[in-house]
Amino acid sequence: MWLAVGAAVLTTALTAVSFWLSFEALHDLATDHRLQGERAWAWPATVDAFIAIGEVLILRASLMHRVDWWAIVLTAAGSLGSIALNVAGVGVSDDPLDYVVAAVPPVAALLAFGVLMRQVHEFLSARQSFLTAPPVPSGASVTPPVEREEPEVLEEPQEAMQAPADEPVMTPDEESVSEPEEPGEPLTQRDQMDLIVRGLYDSLGQQRPGTRHMRQALADADLPHSDGTCREARKRVETAEPHLRNLPEAIAA
Template identity: 50%
Template structure:
């Protein structure tokens, strides 16, 4: 009788997780839009009462000097996530726009006002900062899990060398070095990772310890994946390795290596 091969079935909670993610993104987007509108309207009132009252067009345009800096910075941070890098200039733009918006919203209340008025003025820009940041974080996580691309060998066409980039499919896990024969353990089943970079991290568990951030970063660079942010190393790559093999998370940390 022929042996029936096991079939892979998606997790039962995959649909539920997607629905929750879409619902959360919808709510966060609504909060972001409302908060930006309240902040923008208050900054218009500040501009109108401080020199631009005779020019309604400029009073309405003035808040964009801050809020568009903030939005542009967040989008540049998102672009950096897509490219798997860190853009400190984008972070600076976001900080300037967000802090400027919060400060001027609060300052626009005036001196000697009740404390609650300052709180009411500060809530919209702070809410916009956190809501938009939460939305960008979800997209950052999605970008971090996408397959990487690699450069294909050059092909000579019509006397001209051309090369094309092709996506790298998830690589099967590389088996660690086996212990001496008397101590060999049963072979682990092959695992297909969503993120191909996990294959460079998994062998670090072979010595019976949980690798730290520095060791994982070195392994990723040696495998040709370039520099990766610490949060991505720990929260995405190592998290997926230990998701497939939960017992690895219980191993003691490697001595002298930060977790």
């Protein structure tokens, strides 16, 4: 952690010093060619700023996993232009080291800013990987699965499944749901809903109807068909006939 922070601080300092030396040399060149004051200090930005802009765009393209050729061209143009102008500012010299000294600041500015952008890229990539990583379940592989004892009610649906398809098994509880106590008395809205929901178990081939099935059937009968109403009707039917709870779930079409 501290090594990464120290490297980032030193890289930032090197970038700042390199750009300052390059700016200073270009400022002197601008002063020698009729620019004074603020204009002489602003002119180097028209050259060295392309290095910073290009490398920031390269960083952006790298994070997006693509290549930005315009960013590469801007960086190359700014770097080559800064090096050439820094060397040209030396003029005619018999000492080759004069040209080396003039070329070092723009080259260092290019490399130092590139290293800085690389560190920023690694930091952002690590942060993005951390934020998008799926949560790790804690203790999921340590706790052995608990075997549940199946209730004795499971014996009833087996007998019902063995019965012929055209002769549904009727229980006393089912008769109380499917038929009113008095044949001459009209069914209440609740009884009508229970009858429609109970009929879905048979029409779906001995499967538990889902909310979508019940809602559609009740809507076709002009009865209340909200999700809560459908679930309450199914609960009443399965309370009267507990074996219906163990039937497989019907898949909504």
